[in-house]
Amino acid sequence: xxxxxxxxxxxxxxxxxxxxxxxxxxxxxxxxxxxxxxxxxxxxxxxxxxxxxxxxxxxxxxxxxxxxxxxxxxxxxxxxxxxxxxxxxxxxxxxxxxxxxxxxxxxxxxxxxxxxxxxxxx
Amino acid sequence: xxxxxxxxxxxxxxxxxxxxxxxxxxxxxxxxxxxxxxxxxxxxxxxxxxxxxxxxxxxxxxxxxxxxxxxxxxxxxxxxxxxxxxxxxxxxxxxxxxxxxxxxxxx
Numbered sequence: 001x002x003x004x005x006x007x008x009x010x011x012x013x014x015x016x017x018x019x020x021x022x023x024x025x026x027x028x029x030x031x032x033x034x035x036x037x038x039x040x041x042x043x044x045x046x047x048x049x050x051x052x053x054x055x056x057x058x059x060x061x062x063x064x065x066x067x068x069x070x071x072x073x074x075x076x077x078x079x080x081x082x083x084x085x086x087x088x089x090x091x092x093x094x095x096x097x098x099x100x101x102x103x104x105x106x107x108x109x110x111x112x113x114x115x116x117x118x119x120x121x122x
Numbered sequence: 123x124x125x126x127x128x129x130x131x132x133x134x135x136x137x138x139x140x141x142x143x144x145x146x147x148x149x150x151x152x153x154x155x156x157x158x159x160x161x162x163x164x165x166x167x168x169x170x171x172x173x174x175x176x177x178x179x180x181x182x183x184x185x186x187x188x189x190x191x192x193x194x195x196x197x198x199x200x201x202x203x204x205x206x207x208x209x210x211x212x213x214x215x216x217x218x219x220x221x222x223x224x225x226x227x228x229x
Contacts, residue, residue, distance in 0.1 A: 035218075037166075045158075045166065045209055047218040059216050062123075095165055102172065107213035108156055110177075112165040 002026040002111040004096050009116030016086050016120070022079040022096030022113055029077040030054070033099035033106050036070060036081050038092035039115075046092075049081065050099065050107070064090075086120045093117050124148050124212050128221035134229040141197040143224045145210035150190045154214035157186055157195045160223075161206045169208075170195065200226070 008020040022034070036048040049070040050059040058070050069082040079096050094116055097109035125148035135141050145155065153173040158166040168177050170186040173193055183198040197204055205228055210221040 044223045045160075045211070045220040047220070050216075050218070061217075100171075105154060105213065107154075107216070107218055108168075108171050109211075109213075109218075110168050110171070112167075114165050 002098060004098065004111060004113035006094065006096055006113045006116040009094065009118045011119045011121065012086055013122050014087060014120055017082070017084045018086065018118060020081040020083065020094055020096075020116060020118070024077045024079065024096075024098070027098065027111075029072075030074040033101075034070075034072060034079045035097045035099055035109055036079075037095045037097055037109065037112075038090075038118075039095070040089070040092045043092075048094070051079070052106075083118070086118075088120050091118060091120045123217035124151060124215060124219055126210055126212055126219050126221040128208075128210055128224050130224060131222065132225045132227060134227050135200050136229045137200055137202060139200045139229075141200050141204075141226060143195045143208055143210075143226075145188075145193040145195070145221050147191045147193075147212055147214075151212045151214035153189050154212060155186075155188070155193050156211045156213060157184075158209045158211065159204075159206050160209065166209065197226075 003025045005023045035050045051070045067085045071080045096113045098111040100108045100110040127146045155173045157170040160166045174186045208224045
C-alpha cells in the first residue's frame with residue numbers, strides 16, 4: 001500500500017524559510033514523478049511543484065517560482081520542498097502526491113499524503 | 123495557463139438525488155481530466171481519471187463524461203458518504219490546474 005507522510009510544517013515569520021519532507025513507502029519511488037499541492041484555509045487546491053522520478057526535471061507554479069525548490073532523495077524515498085522568502089499567502093496545508101503515468105502523460109496525482117500545515121505570520 | 127471553471131460552487135441535495143457537476147476548460151484538454159473528492163480535514167481522493175475511468179474501489183454511482191473542454195461528474199443516487207467537496211483537475215499541460223471546487227451539501 002502506498003503511504004506518503006509529510007512533515008516539517010509549522011509557524012514561520014514572513015520572509016523566513018521552511019523545509020517540508022515527504023516520506024514515501026509501498027512504491028518504487030524512483031519510478032514515479034512527485035508533486036506538492038497546497039490548500040489555503042477554506043480555499044481550493046493549488047498545484048505547487050513537480051519533479052521527475054530521476055530528479056532531472058522540475059516544474060513550478062508561477063506563484064512560487066524562484067522562492068521554492070523541489071528535490072528528492074531516491075536512496076531514502078524522500079521528497080522535499082525548500083520554501084524561502086515566505087509570504088502570508090503561502091499559508092496552507094501542503095500535500096505531497098504521487099504521479100501516475102498514462103500514454104506518456106505523467107501528471108495524474110493518484111495518491112496523496114495527509115498534509116502538513118504551514119503558517120506564515122508575525 | 124489552462125483555466126478550469128466548475129459549476130455550481132455549492133449544490134444542495136438530498137439522499138437519493140441525482141447530482142451533476144460540470145467542469146469547463148479554457149482550451150481543449152482532450153480527456154486529461156481527473157475528479158477528486160475531499161472531506162473536511164482530509165486529503166483529496168482520486169475518483170475518476172481520463173475523464174471517465176473510475177478508480178478501483180470507487181462506487182459505480184459515480185461516473186464521468188466529456189472530452190475537449192466540457193466535462194461532467196454525475197452521482198446517480200447521492201449517499202450520506204458523498205457529502206463533500208469535489209474538484210476537477212486538468213493534467214493536459216504542466217500547469218495542472220484545479221477547478222475552484224463544488225461543495226455538495228445536505229438540503
